[in-house]
Amino acid sequence: MANVRIPTPLQKLTENKTDVHAEGATVGDVIKNLEEHYPGIRKRLFGSGNELSKFINIYVDGEDIRFNKGLDTPVKKDGEVSIVPAISGG
Numbered sequence: 001m002a003n004v005r006i007p008t009p010l011q012k013l014t015e016n017k018t019d020v021h022a023e024g025a026t027v028g029d030v031i032k033n034l035e036e037h038y039p040g041i042r043k044r045l046f047g048s049g050n051e052l053s054k055f056i057n058i059y060v061d062g063e064d065i066r067f068n069k070g071l072d073t074p075v076k077k078d079g080e081v082s083i084v085p086a087i088s089g090g
Helices: 008-014 027-037 041-046
Strands: 002-005 019-022 056-060 080-085
Touching: 002 027, 008 041, 019 027, 027 041
Parallel strands: 002 080
Antiparallel strands: 002 019, 056 080
């Protein structure tokens, strides 16, 4: 089971937990498992579409999935998935 790091803005969906565990062979599978246990989290990551929001970054063991296989990026059973909201400013 992978450890998933949850950012502060999403912790209200995970019962204020900063880390949760989820099953899945890929990032997409992990997100699906998270949605089963914490309804509403998928919508916050994807918005109304089927693609990850450009304001959300996901890392698997420190590597950005956008430079790997996206939602098909493999996740090890003891791997770490980090969800990081993009920060913007001006």
